[in-house]
Amino acid sequence: KMEGKCPFGGDRIGGVEGDSPTLSDWYPNRLRVELLHHNAAGANPLGEDFDYAEAFNAIDLEALKQEIKGFLTSSVDWWPSDYGNYGPQMVRMAWHSAGTYRIADGRGGAGEALQRFAPINSWWDNGNTDKSRRLIWPIKQKYGSALSWADLIVLTGNCALEIMGFPTYGFAGGRHDAWEADNATYWGPEVWDAKKENTPDAMVTRDKRWRGQNGDADYDLENPLAASFQSLIYVNPEGPYGKGDAMGSARDIRVTFTRMAMNDEETVALIAGGHAFGKSHGMVPAAEIGMPPEIAPMEAMGMGWHNPKGSGNAENTMTNGIEGSWTPNPTQWDNDYLINLFKFEWEQTKSPAGALQWTPVDKNAPKTPDAHIEGQMNDLMMMTTDIALKVDPEYRAVCEKFLNDFDAFTQAFSKAWYKLTHRDMGPLERYLGPEKVNQNDLLWQDPIPVADYTLVDAADITALKESIMAAGISVSDLVYTAFSAAVTHRNSDKRGGANGGRLALAPQKDWAINRRTVPVIAALRSVMDKFNGEQKGDKKVSLADLIVLGGCAALEKAAADAGFTTAVPFTPGRRDTTQELTDIEMFTWLKPVADGFRNYLDPKFEAIAQDVAPEELFLDKAQLLTLTSPEWVALVGGLRAMNANHDGCQHGIFTDRVGVLTNDFFTVLTSTDFDWTKTDGKGMAFSLDDRKTGKQRFTATRADLVFGSNSQLRAVAEVYAGNDGQKRFVKQFVKAWDKVMMLDRYDVKV
Ligand code: HEM
Structure with a gap:
């Protein structure tokens, strides 16, 4: 009898709590079709009709930049600026926003301001970028929806560089913010207790993504990843496994920056350029620092990494663990980073937080002013990743070039910064504002010459x-x-x-x-x-x-x-x-390893199908095409009816009327007249046999049968297979087809 008792038993609510076990705990290998509907229109408070380009173009960009620049040279009590200048921390915020980009699948990057959401907002490497974003909230608030977070983050990085004497190459707006955490991107295999994330132990055990040993010929990083460890933007500043190995660090830098589509020259320009500014913060052992934003207490209001020492900021700041600045003038663009890196020998020392870093052996080396304590001078600092640029022969050659030619360095960093921060924006048509670079000669933008002719009518x-x-x-x-x-x-x-x-x-x-x-x-x-x-x-x-x-x-x-x-x-x-x-x-990098639409699977991926199922690769492709599940299912049915398979492959052509836009694919797929059996050991190929005669009628791959076996996809396939389904199927197929044909038409899309 429930009398007097909470009907829930006082313990749990029934639905939205979402605690484990969830579907994916029970069925870890289930195909997460729901990811197609991630970031759905319903999550967007601006509504589908909102025209961001129009709103952004109405902004007086110059006035906005002056406002940002004015703020950057101020200081607020809750997070005082180092050297009276927020510039360096904003450069780091923008770099980390863009630096998640990876060429293999094009995911990551500054494009959607995903730095606001988990897991990225809570990555150890993003320590205190929550403060940077909160500091510019009043500017975001003032401009509202006309200025996306994604644009503001990059623009603030540019303004920061400019006030410190660096000539930026350009800036384009046009980034659309995401409205929910990115649950569809794979950030690596390592799972660990987020609460212990701050501890050095966590940093050294995250190496499941590497093949071979650092230094071996087959040393490589699992694709599509571009960071050496979970929760880092790129590499461990203390070298692989935090051991201070500069050569090993150079190898990691090369792998990861190449995955960001940067060559050696761009890589050196970015690291040496970035570290001309600001400082590293390491005044408190990592273990004493509070939870990252995603699991910080509610009263922290979305900010994390509580620092218990003194004010918890200014001269007590703890971000990454390494302490100090690279140059004597950390708010001025100059060549001191490379000059000092090469002029002095550096020896390993420890920061107050216990992190491994490097200090000039020569005690007469220039010092750098403390960021907060008037009159105090500190030793210069290098990280293992900085020393890496000196010890690796190819990086060293680039450094020497830049050391002797500051203008070349400035130009290389300027162009590399533009590429870094705009890499994921796509065609020039998406670029907004008076500071975009209109030249069509940046190869990474995949240029297409403009039309100098009249179009067909x-x-x-x-x-x-x-x-x-x-x-x-x-x-x-x-x-x-x-x-x-x-x-x-x-x-x-x-x-x-x-x-x-x-x-x-x-x-x-x-x-x-x-x-x-x-x-x-x-x-x-x-x-x-x-x-x-x-x-x-x-x-x-x-x-x-x-x-x-x-x-x-x-x-x-x-x-x-x-x-x-x-x-x-x-x-x-x-x-x-x-x-x-x-x-x-x-x-x-765009070459498909699998394309279920054309029933194609690279043999290499067939061999590892037990790790990555072909239907997962197929889902990934559908997601990159922004298809909904009804669109995905309709497209496949139509393409099979057309026999749009690669190289004469006959799998999935469940029709005797090839080239006619029928729903035969779905009627066969959902029919009970067949026995479906696998025809190879692995379950990559199947036979559809007539139950009555036992004769083979059709053959199929996983990219066919998944639409009948997966419950969510089957639900859609049943709609198209219904007696009233043919018309709906043709309509939906044509719509989805047009969507795919128009995906890259930013010249005509808003
Ligand atoms: C600061 C690592 C590349 C710009 C830092 C800090 C670390 C770090 C550990 C200190 C964070 C803190 O404690 O406050 C690395 C590593 C890199 C890399 C391992 C790659 C190998 C870059 C690049 C840029 C950049 C490419 C920009 C183009 C900066 C800036 C700061 C900084 C401006 C100073 C932030 C401040 O003053 O608050 N970096 N970085 N870094 N980094 Fe990098």
Whole structure:
């Protein structure tokens, strides 16, 4: 009898508490389809109609910058500025915001201000960046939604550099804030008790991500990661495992900065440039410091790392553990960092917090003023990662160049800083404001020359569709080619996609998965040459547009053959780029290791399928394309109906009417007429046998059957398989198709 008792038993509430065990505790290998709906519109308080570009463009950027700069040279009591200048800590905040970027999957970076949310806000390496953000909150508050956190963080970094005498290369706004923690990004395999995160023990046990030993030929870091340890932006400042090994540190720096798409020169420019400013803070042993923001007590109001010593700030500050400044003038852009690094021998010492650092052996070396105590002079400091630049031969050569040519150093840092902070913004069309650099010559921006010709109109499009359909290319091949062009896009860093026509350029034209597109592109090129040759004025069609248009024309035919008159949307305006403007190495990162849409799995990944299931890779790709689960499911069903598989692979083509936009894929997938058995030991390939006759009807991969086996995907597949599902499927497929074709069209999207 419940009388007089709390109906909940007084212990737990039923739903939102979210304590373990959750679904993923019970079923750790479940496919987390819900990640597709992460950062959903419902989480965005600005609403879908909010036009950030318009709001941002209305800001007087110069006035805003003056306000930021004015604040940077002030000081508030709750967090006094070092040397009376918040500049250095703001440079670090901006660097850490951008520094999570990694080239392998394009995730991380400054683009969404993810530094505000866990886990990043609580990473040990982001110690006290919570203070930096809170210090600029009044400016954020004043400008409100017209200035995203993501833009403000980068802009404040730029303003900081400028007030310290450094000429920045440019600044562009246009970053859209995220509204929830990034639960979809893999930050590495290590799990540890976040409460013990501050302890040095935690720092040395986080090495599951490395293969081989530092120094071995096969020494490498698990992809897509770009940080050497969990909760660091890049590398341990005390060297691998905190042991002060400078050569080992150089190797880690090279691996991790290369993963950020930085070469040796850019890497040295960034580290040496950044450490011209500010200081490291290490006055209190890490074990005495409070919890990081995510688990700090409520009254800390989102700020963490409570420091019990004295005021807990100013001369008592504890951030990372190392203590001191690199230069005698830490708020002035100069070459003293490199001058002193090379002029003196450095020996290992310990900070008050017990961290390993380096001090000049020569006691006559210049000193640096204390950041707070009037009249006190301190020894200069270097970290093991700084010494690394001196001992590694290649880094050393760059350092020597910069040491002898301060202007070259200044320019290299300026350009590298611009790249670092804008790397994940995608095409120039996304750049806002008067300080963006308009030159189209920064290779990392994947440039596409602007159109100096008139675009095709509706009548031309109709005529072109007819020419394409008359060119003897199959519906399947046209769809395959258009999709192959568009599918490289990733929302993470806005790279890839059909615009630019790079499917016809190296490296993409040479990828095995694109083999099927080569003859199609040749045929489309003929259509293009003929059309452009016939024009009297300056009208032209690009190959990039024709590739997409071919897919649209083919789909209209496929839909008509299924009994639906459907106009597949087509928006012209894609431009062709050149081989010279295509950084082959950087585009190689876009090469798919798996692409379930085209039923492709790199053999290397088949071999490790027990660790990373193909359907997980497929989900990852769907997430990078920003697909919802209904869009994902519809796209796959349509592509299978079109036989848009790589290289003649027949898996998943559950239809006898190839090239007709039917929902056959779903009716077969959900049918009880079949026995599904695996045809290899590993469960990579399957046979669909007729239960009555025992005969094989179709074959499939995991990228097919997951839509019938996974409960959430099946729920959607059932909708498309229903007797009323065909029409809905065609509609949803065309919508999803257009979405994918338009993902990179920042020239026409708001
Ligand atoms: C400070 C490490 C690269 C800019 C620091 C601190 C550490 C550190 C441990 C002290 C934090 C504190 O206790 O307050 C590293 C490592 C790097 C690296 C290991 C890579 C190998 C960079 C880069 C930049 C940069 C690329 C910018 C371009 C700064 C600045 C400070 C700083 C401006 C001073 C912050 C302040 O005065 O509050 N760095 N850093 N660092 N870092 Fe780096």
